[in-house]
Every structure is written in structure tokens, then in C-alpha cells.
Amino acid sequence: MTYEILVDGYNVIKNNTMFKHVEDKSQAEARNLLIKQISNRYRKSSDRVIIVFDGKGAKEETLYQEHIRVIYSCDHETADMVIARLAAIAQQEGRQVLLYSDDGEVKYNVTRHGGHALTTHGLVSSMNAAPSDVAQRAEFRMAMRRMYGMDPSYKVVDNEEGHYYDSDKRNKSSRRYKSIRTTKRTLRNK
Numbered sequence: 001m002t003y004e005i006l007v008d009g010y011n012v013i014k015n016n017t018m019f020k021h022v023e024d025k026s027q028a029e030a031r032n033l034l035i036k037q038i039s040n041r042y043r044k045s046s047d048r049v050i051i052v053f054d055g056k057g058a059k060e061e062t063l064y065q066e067h068i069r070v071i072y073s074c075d076h077e078t079a080d081m082v083i084a085r086l087a088a089i090a091q092q093e094g095r096q097v098l099l100y101s102d103d104g105e106v107k108y109n110v111t112r113h114g115g116h117a118l119t120t121h122g123l124v125s126s127m128n129a130a131p132s133d134v135a136q137r138a139e140f141r142m143a144m145r146r147m148y149g150m151d152p153s154y155k156v157v158d159n160e161e162g163h164y165y166d167s168d169k170r171n172k173s174s175r176r177y178k179s180i181r182t183t184k185r186t187l188r189n190k
Contacts, residue, residue, distance in 0.1 A: 008101035084109035
């Protein structure tokens with residue numbers, strides 16, 4: 001099932017430190033960063049993504065950046081009103097809506113039309129998360145390090161066979177190093 005994903009643009013920027021820091025320098029840069037990151041996040045998705053910002057023009061302006069639709073509301077209409085209208089249209093057309101906003105009124109308007117409201121923190125977390133295959137490989141590597149006692153933060157654990165691995169014993173030498181030491185000792189004694 002494909003979703004219509006609605007993003008309350010300035011709400012995301014104002015409620016997340018990374019975007020807020022960039023906005024302090026330039027609001028346009030913060031908008032561009034948000035659009036770029038959302039574009040990267042939904043690059044391979046079949047979902048329709050719409051980012052809505054408050055605009056100042058006489059007419060509503062719609063732009064397309066890659067596969068993302070960006071809407072700037074007109075001066076007598078807020079982004080919240082545009083989002084509510086888009087949610088109502090999506091419901092009439094039978095599409096499922098996901099909203100990213102922390103604004104209570106916007107959330108209410110979207111859920112009233114059968115959509116689901118998610119937090120801006122959830123959006124930013126998903127944009128910054130590693131792809132699932134990379135996350136799985138990292139998790140596997142950590143499990144192997146723990147299993148072989150190579151993770152210094154991992155404490156004593158016993159496995160199914162009854163062997164114990166203790167990462168706190170940092171003075172253990174590798175087999176290779178032991179064999180070199182043994183060879184040097186043997187050469188010295190001759």
C-alpha cells in the first residue's frame with residue numbers, strides 16, 4: 001500500500017535542533033536541507049511525499065524537487081489549512097495519509113479524515129537512521145565481537161557450550177603473538 005505522506009515543513013524545522021541550528025543562519029537553507037533529507041529518505045519509496053510550508057505569495061505555489069512535491073501556501077491560507085485540505089482529498093480518493101507534525105490542531109484535522117499523525121522526531125530519526133541492510137550487518141558484527149570476546153564493553157557471559165568470554169582480561173595475548181614470543185625465547189636459549 002502506498003501512502004500520501006504530508007510533512008508540516010516549518011514545524012519540523014522549528015522542533016528539531018539540527019534544522020533549527022541551520023534556520024538561525026538561513027531559513028532557505030533549512031528548507032533546502034529538509035527537502036534534500038526527505039528526498040533521500042523516500043528515494044526508493046512509492047509513497048507520495050508532500051512538504052507544505054507557509055508562503056507569502058498571492059497564489060499557492062507548487063514545486064517538484066526530484067520526486068517530492070513542495071507546496072507554499074498563499075498569503076491568506078496557512079500551511080495547516082493546506083494540510084487539512086490535502087488530507088480530506090486523499091481520504092475521498094481512498095489513499096492512506098501519514099502526517100509528520102507536532103502541531104495538535106494539524107494532527108486533529110488529519111486524524112479526523114482517517115489519517116495517522118506521527119511526530120517530527122520520528123521523521124528526523126528515520127531520516128538519520130542507517131539503511132536496514134547496514135543496520136543488520138552492524139548488529140551482526142557486534143554479536144560476533146561479543147561472542148569472541150572482542151567487545152571491551154561486553155562483560156562475562158556464558159554461551160550454550162559452557163565457555164566463558166571475559167572482555168575485561170585485556171592482558172590475554174593472541175596465539176600469533178604467543179608463537180612469536182615462544183620463538184624468540186627459543187632463539188635466545190640457543
